[in-house]
Amino acid sequence: MLVLERVGKTYPNGVHALGGVSLGVERGEIVAVIGGSGCGKSTLLRAIGGLDPASEGSVTLDSERVTRPHEKIGIVFQEPRLLPWLNVADNVGFGLGNRPKAERAQRVAAALERVGLSDKAKMWPRELSGGQAQRVAIARALVPRPQVLLLDEPFSALDAFTRTDLQDHLLDLWADARPTLIVVTHDVDEAIVLADRVMVMCPRPGRIFDEIEVDLPRPRDRQSAAFDFVKRRVLVALDRSLNRAASAAQSEPKAGAGAAMWW
């Protein structure tokens, strides 16, 4: 179980990006974090991943504190961030550096098969399309079999069709080993398609504004009335979170300028 206890982050320049987020995530659960820009979504994710440790509160995974990147936590960034000097297969196997060669090759092959890119194994990253590259990035993060996978707006740079395709694909992959997924997104549809729970965040400082359960069976029909109903709830919550933010922004105009650099 992943537990966040009053996780806060104040950057050295004084920007108060995250103001105490508490959250418990069960193993295998999918949580979407949504919110307007500047509400600390990415900061929260980076704190969980140990890339930018929290300055207040704590992140614990199975009662072990996370203060730097942890082997049970994988990360997928907004950009694929493949290493251009490694071919696709070596990129996927990047996190398996210290395993025996045979095991590495076998796991990489299995992962590539799973994301449907076996035929691209020997290609360079530059030869892939955006969607393919992001699939390789997901495979790379999943190959070390993390218990928690963090995704930071993973599909936001892709076109709409590729995006829905990859959302389904991600759920497919998730079903294999059922890792905990935490997906930061600003796409309401994406949040509802993927998540068991949608956390709506509001800015200055970033905190959880509302929490919406998505109690729909998978696979979810994006056109169904139930989907629409949840979507409306999320949209209303988002709307309210931003209204409050607008009034807060007037009282604290300075933070915004510096804060914009961080997310």
Added chain:
Amino acid sequence: MTVAAQGTETTSAHPAPGKHWSRLARPMLGLVLPVVLAVVWEFVVRMGWASGRLAPPPSVIFSTFVDLARTGELQRNTLVTLARVAAGFGIGVAVATVLGAAAGYSPLVRRLLDPTIQALRAIPSIAWVPLFILWLGIFEASKVTLIAVGVFFPVYLGLMGAIQSVDRKLVEVGRAFRLSDSEMVRRILLPAVLPAYVISLRSGLGLGWMFVVAAELMGASEGLGYLLIDGQQLGKPAEIIAAIVAFAIVGKATDWLIVLTAAPFLRWEDVVRSE
């Protein structure tokens, strides 16, 4: 992608004849101007329209080149020059790599070291020659030092800049996968820096060849630069040009050697390749 496209085109049922022609002919096109000029000059001298004493025609240069090669003088002098460049290049690259890497990696070292190095860089390197001769004598040491100084700056600057501009996002991937410091250097920084480093080595080598001429012109009893001076003092322009041609060949060959050695490591580069 362009390579693949060309490959399919040439193997397809209807190879475009125009493409074939242009692929062979394009490099040849660059030869047209020098060859025409050479032939014209040869013709002018043969016809007796010009004496060709100070600007010898190609045939004379060629026979001088062959004569120098037959006596072994060309090879001996080339080897001497090559050895100087190799020594200077080796020392310059070694020092530049260590300092450039340190300055690129550590802001403290950079703040400490870089202003001094930049100040030294502003001095035209040839200006050091009198000092080097006073310090190190007129023989090999001062020549090799001058070459090393010439090689140092581009390599230092290139490597420091390359390390500083390594994509922060890729470094973060390394962090996310918990690479140790040494793994980070080996698996992220080194490959990321390599393309720029190779370019800086090539420009360093170019300066090395420039400075060996300067060093040999200022006093040498052997080397290609000595052939230049010898040809000037004895009034043998053909010998001068033969030495210049030797410089061009050896310089290009060593540059090519770097490119060839680095090529297998840089196949991933996303560059526009022109045939």
